[in-house]
Amino acid sequence: MALIDDLVAALGAAHVLTGADMARHARDWMGKYRGAPLAVVRPADTAEVSAVVKLAAAHGVPVVPISGNTGLVGGTMTTGGVMVSLERMNRIRAVKRDARLVVAEAGVILTRLHDAAEAEGLYFPLWFGARGSAMLGGVLSTNAGGSNVLRYGSTRALCLGLEVVLADGRVLDLMGELHKDNSGYDLKNLFIGAEGTLGIITAAVMKLVPAPRAHATATVAARSLPDALVLLNRMQEATGGRVEAFEFMPRTYSERLRVARPDLGLPFDDIPEVTILIEAATTVPAEATPDAAGEVPLVGLLETVLADMLEAGLITDAVLARSEQQRRAMWARREAAAEITLGLTPAVDTDVCLPLDRVEGFLTTVLARLEALDPGLKSLTVAHLGDGNLHFTAFPTRDEAELKDRVMEVVEDVVAGLGGSFSAEHGVGLSKLNSMARRKNPVALDVMRAVKAALDPEGRMNPGKVIPAG
Amino acid sequence: MALIDDLVAALGAAHVLTGADMARHARDWMGKYRGAPLAVVRPADTAEVSAVVKLAAAHGVPVVPISGNTGLVGGTMTTGGVMVSLERMNRIRAVKRDARLVVAEAGVILTRLHDAAEAEGLYFPLWFGARGSAMLGGVLSTNAGGSNVLRYGSTRALCLGLEVVLADGRVLDLMGELHKDNSGYDLKNLFIGAEGTLGIITAAVMKLVPAPRAHATATVAARSLPDALVLLNRMQEATGGRVEAFEFMPRTYSERLRVARPDLGLPFDDIPEVTILIEAATTVPAEATPDAAGEVPLVGLLETVLADMLEAGLITDAVLARSEQQRRAMWARREAAAEITLGLTPAVDTDVCLPLDRVEGFLTTVLARLEALDPGLKSLTVAHLGDGNLHFTAFPTRDEAELKDRVMEVVEDVVAGLGGSFSAEHGVGLSKLNSMARRKNPVALDVMRAVKAALDPEGRMNPGKVIPAG
Numbered sequence: 032m033a034l035i036d037d038l039v040a041a042l043g044a045a046h047v048l049t050g051a052d053m054a055r056h057a058r059d060w061m062g063k064y065r066g067a068p069l070a071v072v073r074p075a076d077t078a079e080v081s082a083v084v085k086l087a088a089a090h091g092v093p094v095v096p097i098s099g100n101t102g103l104v105g106g107t108m109t110t111g112g113v114m115v116s117l118e119r120m121n122r123i124r125a126v127k128r129d130a131r132l133v134v135a136e137a138g139v140i141l142t143r144l145h146d147a148a149e150a151e152g153l154y155f156p157l158w159f160g161a162r163g164s165a166m167l168g169g170v171l172s173t174n175a176g177g178s179n180v181l182r183y184g185s186t187r188a189l190c191l192g193l194e195v196v197l198a199d200g201r202v203l204d205l206m207g208e209l210h211k212d213n214s215g216y217d218l219k220n221l222f223i224g225a226e227g228t229l230g231i232i233t234a235a236v237m238k239l240v241p242a243p244r245a246h247a248t249a250t251v252a253a254r255s256l257p258d259a260l261v262l263l264n265r266m267q268e269a270t271g272g273r274v275e276a277f278e279f280m281p282r283t284y285s286e287r288l289r290v291a292r293p294d295l296g297l298p299f300d301d302i303p304e305v306t307i308l309i310e311a312a313t314t315v316p317a318e319a320t321p322d323a324a325g326e327v328p329l330v331g332l333l334e335t336v337l338a339d340m341l342e343a344g345l346i347t348d349a350v351l352a353r354s355e356q357q358r359r360a361m362w363a364r365r366e367a368a369a370e371i372t373l374g375l376t377p378a379v380d381t382d383v384c385l386p387l388d389r390v391e392g393f394l395t396t397v398l399a400r401l402e403a404l405d406p407g408l409k410s411l412t413v414a415h416l417g418d419g420n421l422h423f424t425a426f427p428t429r430d431e432a433e434l435k436d437r438v439m440e441v442v443e444d445v446v447a448g449l450g451g452s453f454s455a456e457h458g459v460g461l462s463k464l465n466s467m468a469r470r471k472n473p474v475a476l477d478v479m480r481a482v483k484a485a486l487d488p489e490g491r492m493n494p495g496k497v498i499p500a501g
Numbered sequence: 502m503a504l505i506d507d508l509v510a511a512l513g514a515a516h517v518l519t520g521a522d523m524a525r526h527a528r529d530w531m532g533k534y535r536g537a538p539l540a541v542v543r544p545a546d547t548a549e550v551s552a553v554v555k556l557a558a559a560h561g562v563p564v565v566p567i568s569g570n571t572g573l574v575g576g577t578m579t580t581g582g583v584m585v586s587l588e589r590m591n592r593i594r595a596v597k598r599d600a601r602l603v604v605a606e607a608g609v610i611l612t613r614l615h616d617a618a619e620a621e622g623l624y625f626p627l628w629f630g631a632r633g634s635a636m637l638g639g640v641l642s643t644n645a646g647g648s649n650v651l652r653y654g655s656t657r658a659l660c661l662g663l664e665v666v667l668a669d670g671r672v673l674d675l676m677g678e679l680h681k682d683n684s685g686y687d688l689k690n691l692f693i694g695a696e697g698t699l700g701i702i703t704a705a706v707m708k709l710v711p712a713p714r715a716h717a718t719a720t721v722a723a724r725s726l727p728d729a730l731v732l733l734n735r736m737q738e739a740t741g742g743r744v745e746a747f748e749f750m751p752r753t754y755s756e757r758l759r760v761a762r763p764d765l766g767l768p769f770d771d772i773p774e775v776t777i778l779i780e781a782a783t784t785v786p787a788e789a790t791p792d793a794a795g796e797v798p799l800v801g802l803l804e805t806v807l808a809d810m811l812e813a814g815l816i817t818d819a820v821l822a823r824s825e826q827q828r829r830a831m832w833a834r835r836e837a838a839a840e841i842t843l844g845l846t847p848a849v850d851t852d853v854c855l856p857l858d859r860v861e862g863f864l865t866t867v868l869a870r871l872e873a874l875d876p877g878l879k880s881l882t883v884a885h886l887g888d889g890n891l892h893f894t895a896f897p898t899r900d901e902a903e904l905k906d907r908v909m910e911v912v913e914d915v916v917a918g919l920g921g922s923f924s925a926e927h928g929v930g931l932s933k934l935n936s937m938a939r940r941k942n943p944v945a946l947d948v949m950r951a952v953k954a955a956l957d958p959e960g961r962m963n964p965g966k967v968i969p970a971g
Contacts, residue, residue: 129858130856130857174683176681180681188658197944197948201944202944203944203945203948204942204944204945205945208920209854209856209889209920209921209922209925210650210854210888210889211650211655211854211888211889211890211922211925211926212922212924212925213643213694213922213926213927213929214923214924214929214933214936214937214940214941215924215929215937215945215946215949215967215968216691216694216699216949216952216953216967217644217691217694218945218948218949218952220687221687221690221691221952224683224685224686224687229686241738241741241742267711268711268784268785268786269785269786269787271741271783271784271785271788272711272784273741313741314738314741315738315739315740316738316739317739318741384679384680384681384682385679386600386678386679387599387600388599419680419681450678450679451679452677452682452683452684454682454683455679455682456681457683459684459685463684466684467684467685470684471685472673472675474667474671474672474673474674475673475674475675475685475688476685477671478667478673478686478688478956479685479688481955481956482686482688482691482952482955482956484955485952485954485955486948486951497685497686498685
């Protein structure tokens, strides 16, 4: 085919994959979505991405970007399109210690950003289970979240500048390194979270923060979410906002963890209703340096807060991490979430956000309504509770598309009634198109369609994602 | 005229101003820009804004929003358009203490938000000299900055949700209260900073933060900017990022202040090259509660850092605020900037952003180049140094449009060469259209034009602002 020939001429045959060579890219890592790309191309730099997009435009063929392929929503699937893998664009162009930023290409894996920051005494605060595979381009395209959003914000909040290849192949250079720049519309944020439907992100300038000198980490047992939230408030007050993570694992999660990953152990002999992983961190030498008794002041502070709450009966047990090894073990139990959840089928996985004080009400209501819909349905939840962000997965008793969509509708319904969002941090992709059609403000959908038509008039950039058919 | 009649029918005659009644709105507060609106209307609520925009659309007349009229860039000027004043839309719809947010209409003055937050033990961290007049709508439309951006970010970073009346009069409801919501494109940030050219912001959900329990404030004298920046770094490290303001007043500023506002006094007998106003704040009881000697720990910390720097010769003098009254006096000297600068003519005022370590180089280079261009030209600078944001005002020797534009070009040139932006926090309006045409990436300008055409196909929303003619 003429387009393939043109792509080979532009990139070299080694970087234009077809047939069986595309297997790794043509399906998502869970095996939930499968596509049939025309070809998978692996450009070496921004100019080659631009060339590919121009060739695809000349042939009227869709273009779909893919980076680490760790997405959960089918955002990179294509049938008949050219899949642009950013994996070879893996250069860290610069790490600037004084300016606290890193300039990196879309194919850089997050752990490499973590390492590059650490080498300069800094920290790149995007942190989630898939960090060893997820790449910067995909993280930006989905406005990914993770465990540290409470302190540092989502990907959007960490991005200073962006480079994007537009639908016509032109390169939009927004690679500013400034913290203030009001020169016209905020185009950067338009492309972040657009999942490749408005252009392909090829590079970015990302903020770094001072590396924590000490962490205070604990796993805590409580009877209820309102009780547990007192801990968040007290630690935030006592530290002036230094809580980095506040993760919630309900009884169902702990029970599943015990079965699926017995090697990870459980922190408490009896599984509590509510297990919380809390972590605070400080960059202040005085808060991080052990005192004469060997106690790190920040850890002592957490210990005091926990002791007070135990005494008041607000929590029922707590374990402090006394070493980096213990801290890692606590995180391993939380980060097993994808592994122990996503293997189970049939499943309806959701990614909702709620006001913090509505999370308990959400769970109570949604479980009652789902039990009425499908008696025997099971569920598993894990949550970035500090953000009000729940990954609630329902396991219906039958693998029927209609039943699964009704389950999704019930979740959406309850979320909408509580002022929440059906989409928090995983993106929309294919999996939430029905939710977008049902729940998104129709005026907002119209504006999105107008923006899409303006920037991609031929509808060739990752078509069929994010915006439901009109 | 038919449109006036229709507006009167919709809003009542009392809220459709024409002729001399428009005087207050038809010019900016500096008297630098003058317009000739067809009428000034004062809608009571969002539905009335929508009605006005629909009527203007039916008559093919432009619509220009205005709120506090404290802008510096001519962003609200119109000749022949309907000016929509948001001043009657001054309701604070809700203050939610636990969720730390306020829901307010576009006509709410910032000091009312400060007061409403304070009543709940919270703080609304947008803070600048015009806070007693500036209204939320204008602040959002220009993505305003101010003195606390270093700690809390610009307006954009503080906005959770937005309500916008679109060019066709429909209401776009993006009034979410969540910290995570990835349901499609980020439309909110598209309207923030768009200066009314894509729609009229009528209400917003804004973040609040815990109210500081104590401040540590000092005025510091130094010989050079690199020396002064050591203070910022040391205090950020010692406090873990609790510096809220780091303001720079060079010798020229202090000299002008002495002449124009002798009542405010000067902190040092001899005017130093560099005067810095630094302020840190804490919400932590332990850092805010006076010790046995009556010393607030945070203040003691600043004192220690300053003493070390004095000893090392990095600063030459320092005065700590020992009372709220002393703190206010220090801020009064900084906040007189607009008053003591903007009265002087002929003037070219700029609002540039630079990497922090390039600010000194900028000043040296730009002053040399301007002296070559216009011998005898004077200047005055004041800066949010912690953000790299300088308000550099040049006073050319002749009031000639061409000379003033050449002065602006020189500033742009030097800024561009140092990786900065010609527009930091005041907006573009009319005053920076030439700069946009000369300096903004042409691809970015094309994308802006495409977005503008998509959302305002008839070009009636604040026409002629932000985007230069193509």
